[in-house]
Amino acid sequence: MKYLFLIIIFSVNVFAQSKDEKGNELGLLAFSKNEVENIRDIIGGKIILDKYINKTKLLKDLEKYDIIHLATHTQIDNKNPLLSRFFISTEFDSTNESNSIFASDILTLQLSAKMVVLSSCNTGTGKILKGEGIMSLARAFKFAGSPSVIMSLWEIDDISTSTIMKGFYTGLKKGKQKDVALRDAKLAYLNRSNSKSAAPVFWAGTVPIGNLEKLNFKNVSWFPGNLLFIFIAILLFVSVFYFVRKKNYFL
Numbered sequence: 001m002k003y004l005f006l007i008i009i010f011s012v013n014v015f016a017q018s019k020d021e022k023g024n025e026l027g028l029l030a031f032s033k034n035e036v037e038n039i040r041d042i043i044g045g046k047i048i049l050d051k052y053i054n055k056t057k058l059l060k061d062l063e064k065y066d067i068i069h070l071a072t073h074t075q076i077d078n079k080n081p082l083l084s085r086f087f088i089s090t091e092f093d094s095t096n097e098s099n100s101i102f103a104s105d106i107l108t109l110q111l112s113a114k115m116v117v118l119s120s121c122n123t124g125t126g127k128i129l130k131g132e133g134i135m136s137l138a139r140a141f142k143f144a145g146s147p148s149v150i151m152s153l154w155e156i157d158d159i160s161t162s163t164i165m166k167g168f169y170t171g172l173k174k175g176k177q178k179d180v181a182l183r184d185a186k187l188a189y190l191n192r193s194n195s196k197s198a199a200p201v202f203w204a205g206t207v208p209i210g211n212l213e214k215l216n217f218k219n220v221s222w223f224p225g226n227l228l229f230i231f232i233a234i235l236l237f238v239s240v241f242y243f244v245r246k247k248n249y250f251l
Contacts, residue, residue, distance in 0.1 A: 029158055031159050035161070038162070038165070043172070055101065059101070063109055064112065066112065066114050068113045068116045068146070073120065074087070074118075074123060074137065075087070082104040083104070084136070085102045086120065103135075107143055109145070110144065110145055111144045111146050114147065116146040118137060118138060118150060119150075119206075120152065121155040122153075124138045124209075125152075138151035142209070142210060148210040148211040149209050150209075157201070168181050168182050172214070172215050175217075
């Protein structure tokens with residue numbers, strides 16, 4: 001299995017606060033920027049902040065990536081699960097659907113992602129339909145084709161989640177299975193916690209579902225750094241070949 005070392009991440013602007021349609025403050029995600037930068041340092045990838053997001057382009061691009069990591073605010077609609085959403089803008093406008101990615105948007109995608117990480121609140125919760133189960137945002141990503149989803153069971157803490165995600169991706173890069181990497185990241189967090197921050201509400205809410213196998217990053221160790229080396233080598237070979245032919249021509 002090969003990966004392109006590509007990851008798309010977007011985060012609500014840490015310098016502004018978002019509001020839902022009722023005017024409730026969603027709060028600053030002060031550590032989300034730190035979270036996604038740590039992940040980029042570990043496995044590489046692309047970070048997109050909310051002010052640069054075009055919803056139409058983003059939905060199209062989501063289908064291209066091997067790993068999707070979302071660190072933003074969510075809103076769960078228990079009456080109409082299709083209206084559950086990820087906020088992708090700091091300015092909420094109930095008449096402008098481009099400010100959010102809805103569950104209905106996700107269900108139309110054909111993902112190639114091997115893993116989706118939903119580092120947001122309540123992404124594994126939602127309305128329970130008899131015979132179907134929980135109509136969550138995580139379920140929408142599974143339906144769209146991702147075999148593995150990391151989701152949350154309640155409102156997760158910004159600080160502890162940032163720490164756990166760093167450990168999680170570090171474990172994945174070392175070749176650990178997803179569940180093992182997440183467990184080890186939580187244990188490492190607990191080892192550094194005090195009696196208050198060690199409470200389960202701070203670390204137990206993030207869980208994996210679906211395929212738990214490891215991601216074989218080693219298969220793509222050539223991209224993109226070694227690709228440049230290969231290109232230079234080919235260029236040198238062509239230059240030498242051309243020089244030798246030209247020299248022989250004049251002999």
